Amino acid sequence: MMDFQVISLFPEMFDAVTRHGITARALEKKIYSVNVINPRDFTQDNHKTVDDRPYGGGPGMVMLADPLEKAIKAAKQQQGNIKSHVIHLSPRGVPLNHKKVMELSRHPGLILLASRYEGVDERLLESLVDEEISIGDYVLSGGELPAMVLIDAIVRQLPGALGDADSAVEDSFVDGLLDCPHYTRPEVLSLENMTGLKVPEVLLSGNHAKIREWRLKQSLLLTRAKRPDLLAARSLTKEEARLLKELDTELSAQEQASS
Numbered sequence: 001m002m003d004f005q006v007i008s009l010f011p012e013m014f015d016a017v018t019r020h021g022i023t024a025r026a027l028e029k030k031i032y033s034v035n036v037i038n039p040r041d042f043t044q045d046n047h048k049t050v051d052d053r054p055y056g057g058g059p060g061m062v063m064l065a066d067p068l069e070k071a072i073k074a075a076k077q078q079q080g081n082i083k084s085h086v087i088h089l090s091p092r093g094v095p096l097n098h099k100k101v102m103e104l105s106r107h108p109g110l111i112l113l114a115s116r117y118e119g120v121d122e123r124l125l126e127s128l129v130d131e132e133i134s135i136g137d138y139v140l141s142g143g144e145l146p147a148m149v150l151i152d153a154i155v156r157q158l159p160g161a162l163g164d165a166d167s168a169v170e171d172s173f174v175d176g177l178l179d180c181p182h183y184t185r186p187e188v189l190s191l192e193n194m195t196g197l198k199v200p201e202v203l204l205s206g207n208h209a210k211i212r213e214w215r216l217k218q219s220l221l222l223t224r225a226k227r228p229d230l231l232a233a234r235s236l237t238k239e240e241a242r243l244l245k246e247l248d249t250e251l252s253a254q255e256q257a258s259s
């Protein structure tokens with residue numbers, strides 16, 4: 001069982017990941033555990049102060065090292081003998097990707113520091129944090145949502161977390177291509193001002209080799225159109241190269257026809 005110790009001023013936020021969907025089911029199945037530690041519980045003063053003004057002046061507040069040190073110590077105690085790995089969710093961290101998720105999923109336990117305000121006293125980060133991770137180049141209000149993103153992404157990778165229905169879907173995404181289009185009933189659909197919206201014939205054919213090839217071809221088409229960076233980062237199999245060539249032939253034939 002993988003153990004997450006989260007350090008956050010807003011413990012209730014983590015209900016979002018523990019109470020719903022795949023991550024709730026995996027928790028019931030004891031595939032992982034989550035415990036949230038509030039640094040406010042480790043303050044000594046009457047006001048339960050967790051932040052203070054930045055030395056040198058400027059806007060915003062900085063999280064005090066002392067309550068965070070005590071919270072991290074409590075987190076390590078909860079995890080007992082295992083070698084701790086402390087992650088600070090931070091806008092200046094390394095951007096999260098699938099490879100990093102897989103690496104982190106091999107740890108028996110993680111300590112996730114979700115911070116608030118302008119930041120954390122640098123001396124705490126230097127001495128107690130192993131790595132910093134960002135979830136993208138946009139500004140959020142704190143590290144809680146990024147910590148939940150990380151938990152969700154990791155838990156999905158743990159053995160037994162996905163039902164059979166989910167795990168089959170997973171296969172096609174990990175190979176560095178965008179997912180193919182999906183269709184379900186009815187065979188012909190009307191939506192608002194559009195009528196006769198049909199499911200592609202091939203999907204009704206029962207020819208599973210053809211269906212597989214059509215899906216791969218669609219994935220290649222979508223990936224080239226929307227995320228050419230993903231294609232550039234990876235080499236093509238013989239089949240993929242052949243399908244892309246076929247696509248180019250088909251597309252130029254369509255151009256000819258419409259001009």
Ligand code: 9D3
Nearest residue numbers: 089090091134135136139140141142143146
């Ligand atoms: C003015 C400097 N700001 C940095 C961009 C300060 C600041 C803004 C927002 C400091 C912390 C935050 C709160 N964000 C996170 O804690 C955070 C985050 C994010 O905002 N975007 C993407 N990934 C992450 S991970 C943690």
